[in-house]
Amino acid sequence: MKNFSTKTRKEIISYFLVILGSALFAIGDVMFVNPYHLAPGGTYGLSNVLNTVWPWRISYYAICMDIPLLLIGTWILGPRFGFKTILSTILIFLFTWVLESVWGYAPVVFAGEIVSTEPAELNHWMEIPQGGGWFMPDFVVNTLLAGIIYGLAIGLIFRGGATSGGSDIISMIIHKYTKVSLGTLVMIVDGCITLSTLIAFKQVRLPVYSVLIIAIEGYLIDLIVDGLRTDKTVFIVTERQEAVREFIINELHRGGTTILGQGLYKGQERHMIYCNLSRADFVKLKSNLRLLDPDAFVNVINSSEVMGRGFRALPNQ
Numbered sequence: 001m002k003n004f005s006t007k008t009r010k011e012i013i014s015y016f017l018v019i020l021g022s023a024l025f026a027i028g029d030v031m032f033v034n035p036y037h038l039a040p041g042g043t044y045g046l047s048n049v050l051n052t053v054w055p056w057r058i059s060y061y062a063i064c065m066d067i068p069l070l071l072i073g074t075w076i077l078g079p080r081f082g083f084k085t086i087l088s089t090i091l092i093f094l095f096t097w098v099l100e101s102v103w104g105y106a107p108v109v110f111a112g113e114i115v116s117t118e119p120a121e122l123n124h125w126m127e128i129p130q131g132g133g134w135f136m137p138d139f140v141v142n143t144l145l146a147g148i149i150y151g152l153a154i155g156l157i158f159r160g161g162a163t164s165g166g167s168d169i170i171s172m173i174i175h176k177y178t179k180v181s182l183g184t185l186v187m188i189v190d191g192c193i194t195l196s197t198l199i200a201f202k203q204v205r206l207p208v209y210s211v212l213i214i215a216i217e218g219y220l221i222d223l224i225v226d227g228l229r230t231d232k233t234v235f236i237v238t239e240r241q242e243a244v245r246e247f248i249i250n251e252l253h254r255g256g257t258t259i260l261g262q263g264l265y266k267g268q269e270r271h272m273i274y275c276n277l278s279r280a281d282f283v284k285l286k287s288n289l290r291l292l293d294p295d296a297f298v299n300v301i302n303s304s305e306v307m308g309r310g311f312r313a314l315p316n317q
Contacts, residue, residue: 015087017156025157027099028146028149030105031107034051036146036206040194040211040213041210044096057096059100065166067089069170072173073172073173082161082162088157107137107142108142109141112135143209147214150216154217155225171186190214195207230279232281233275233303234276234277234282234298235301243292244289244293248275251288252281254275256276258273260272
C-alpha cells in the first residue's frame, strides 16, 4: 500500500511538472520570443517566423506541424512517443492559444515605452507583431529571460517524463535512414529554423540572439534534469593498493571495486581501484594521494548521475 501511494504521488508530481513546463513554454514563446522575431529552433520557432511573415496564430501553425509529425514519427519510428509527450503537445498549444487571445504579442521587456509615431520617425523601433504600437527593443535582457524561461519549461517537461517531440522527430527520422548522429541532426534542423529569421527579416542579430537562447536553455535543462551535484568517478592505478583502500574506507567512508590488471609496457600486474566520490570527498583524496602513493596514476571523470547506496536512490520504476 505504501509503495502504491508513493508511486501515485510521483505520478501526480510528474503530471504537474508537465503542465507547469507547458505553461512556461507558452509564456516564453508568446511574451518573449515572438515579439522580438526570434526562432530558437523547434516547431514553435518556425511558427514565430511564419506568424510574423504571414499573420496567423502561432498555436495554429505549431499544432498543424506537431500532430502530423507525431503521426509520421509513430508510423516510421514506432510507438515511442508516450501519453505525456502527446499531453505536453496539446497543453502547449492550449496555453499558447489562451495567451494569444488574452495577451496578444506585446513584449514584456523593452527599453522604451510603446509609442505612436510616424513610420519615418521610427528609426530603431520595432513594431509589435500584428499591430498594437511600437517599442524600443532590449535584446540582451529579453534573450536572457527567454532562455531562462525556455530552459525551465523544457527541463520541467523532461523531469515529468515527456519529450519535446516537434522538430526533433524530423531528426530521428533522418537519423534512421542516414545514420548521421542524432545530436548533429538536431543541430542542423534547429539551425535551419534559426537561420530562417535572417532570411525573413534580413537582420543578422536575430539568429545570433536565437542561438544564445538555445545555449542558455540547454544549460538550464541539464541543471534541472541532472541537478547541481556533479560526482567524480575515480580510477586509481597503484602499487600501494592497501593504503589507498584503507583511506577510502576509513577516512572517506566510501566503497569501491578493485580491478586486477596488467600494465601494457612491462606486463606487470597492477591493481586499479574504481570508486565514486562526492566533490568534497574527491578533494580529500586528491590532497592525500601523494602521501599514500606518490607514483599513483589517477583518471578522474565527472559523473552527472551516480545511483546506488551512498548516492542517488535507484528509481522505483
